[in-house]
Amino acid sequence: MMTFQDIPGRQVLKERLAGEIREKHPGHAYIFEGPDGCGKKDFAVAFAHMILCMSESGSKPCGKCRHCVNIKAGGNGELYIIEESGKAISVSAIRELQDNIALLPVCNDKKAYVIVDGDNMTVQAQNCILKTLEEPPEYAHIIITASNSDNLIDTLKSRAVLLHVGINSIAEIKEYLYNATDRTEAEISLAAQCSSGSIGKAMEILESREFGEGRELAVDFITGILEKNFREAHGIADRAIKYGMDIFFAAVSGIMRDMIVFGTTGNVNLLINMDKKDIIINGASRYPGNVLARIAFISEQAAVNIGYNASKKQTMDAMIVKITEELTKW
Numbered sequence: 001m002m003t004f005q006d007i008p009g010r011q012v013l014k015e016r017l018a019g020e021i022r023e024k025h026p027g028h029a030y031i032f033e034g035p036d037g038c039g040k041k042d043f044a045v046a047f048a049h050m051i052l053c054m055s056e057s058g059s060k061p062c063g064k065c066r067h068c069v070n071i072k073a074g075g076n077g078e079l080y081i082i083e084e085s086g087k088a089i090s091v092s093a094i095r096e097l098q099d100n101i102a103l104l105p106v107c108n109d110k111k112a113y114v115i116v117d118g119d120n121m122t123v124q125a126q127n128c129i130l131k132t133l134e135e136p137p138e139y140a141h142i143i144i145t146a147s148n149s150d151n152l153i154d155t156l157k158s159r160a161v162l163l164h165v166g167i168n169s170i171a172e173i174k175e176y177l178y179n180a181t182d183r184t185e186a187e188i189s190l191a192a193q194c195s196s197g198s199i200g201k202a203m204e205i206l207e208s209r210e211f212g213e214g215r216e217l218a219v220d221f222i223t224g225i226l227e228k229n230f231r232e233a234h235g236i237a238d239r240a241i242k243y244g245m246d247i248f249f250a251a252v253s254g255i256m257r258d259m260i261v262f263g264t265t266g267n268v269n270l271l272i273n274m275d276k277k278d279i280i281i282n283g284a285s286r287y288p289g290n291v292l293a294r295i296a297f298i299s300e301q302a303a304v305n306i307g308y309n310a311s312k313k314q315t316m317d318a319m320i321v322k323i324t325e326e327l328t329k330w
């Protein structure tokens with residue numbers, strides 16, 4: 001049975017929801033919003049089991065009450081999952097749910113419903129479930145997961161508690177990746193920074209071909225500019241445009257960070273990009289920290305501008321011109 005312990009991170013939210021169960025007033029309707037791949041369905045199912053468990057603890061399902069025993073025996077207990085995997089959820093699926101909700105619970109004093117990707121409900125389906133949310137039976141709890149709650153009608157949203165379940169801190173994602181993969185600290189750190197707070201996205205990035213190549217291009221780019229080989233830097237920037245720009249810029253930023261740290265402390269053990277330590281030590285010994293910080297700042301600005309849909313080619317060229325101006329003084 002899925003429990004909160006099986007789901008990494010999101011401590012504050014877990015504690016809040018566990019508290020609602022301990023105090024015996026879980027809400028009748030929730031919307032769990034988060035990006036694709038963030039594990040919001042698992043989160044919703046784990047919470048539903050906690051609502052249904054008849055023990056008093058409120059921290060995790062007890063494994064012993066009638067609901068938990070039924071689940072262990074391969075049943076569904078009083079948990080009902082509505083899932084159409086990518087297709088629109090039609091009004092008939094919601095009517096089935098309503099027929100079910102009308103029946104009193106059998107093995108428990110509660111029933112829980114998880115509507116997976118509920119933002120795929122048609123407008124008719126949403127209007128239909130609205131009637132249930134307006135007057136839910138005392139025993140019923142409904143959790144709707146959604147990638148984008150803007151796709152839900154306002155009247156539905158106003159009847160439910162909207163929670164953002166998708167976003168993990170970078171530290172939480174790094175901790176998860178350390179346990180789940182055998183990748184280096186540099187790779188984990190970079191994937192976590194490019195993940196937009198989603199563990200699923202961080203894993204996808206780690207496994208993508210663009211990841212390793214984007215990082216190597218960043219290393220070549222930095223080597224080029226520090227050698228004042230600006231023609232080569234332009235060529236590398238053109239290639240980087242074909243890859244995920246966020247990986248490229250996060251890698252540039254991580255390596256510049258290491259150079260500044262090494263320049264300040266001289267301590268190689270503080271480097272994240274340990275596999276690139278020769279380049280980092282070389283850069284830190286050739287340029288003072290304030291110049292390196294300026295280069296880091298210029299590249300971060302370029303990343304922000306590209307995030308705002310500026311032309312990639314023009315932004316990269318302008319970035320190299322600015323860096324050239326900084327470095328030709330040295």
Ligand SMILES: [Zn+2]
Binds near residue numbers: 054055062066067
């Ligand atoms: Zn239980």
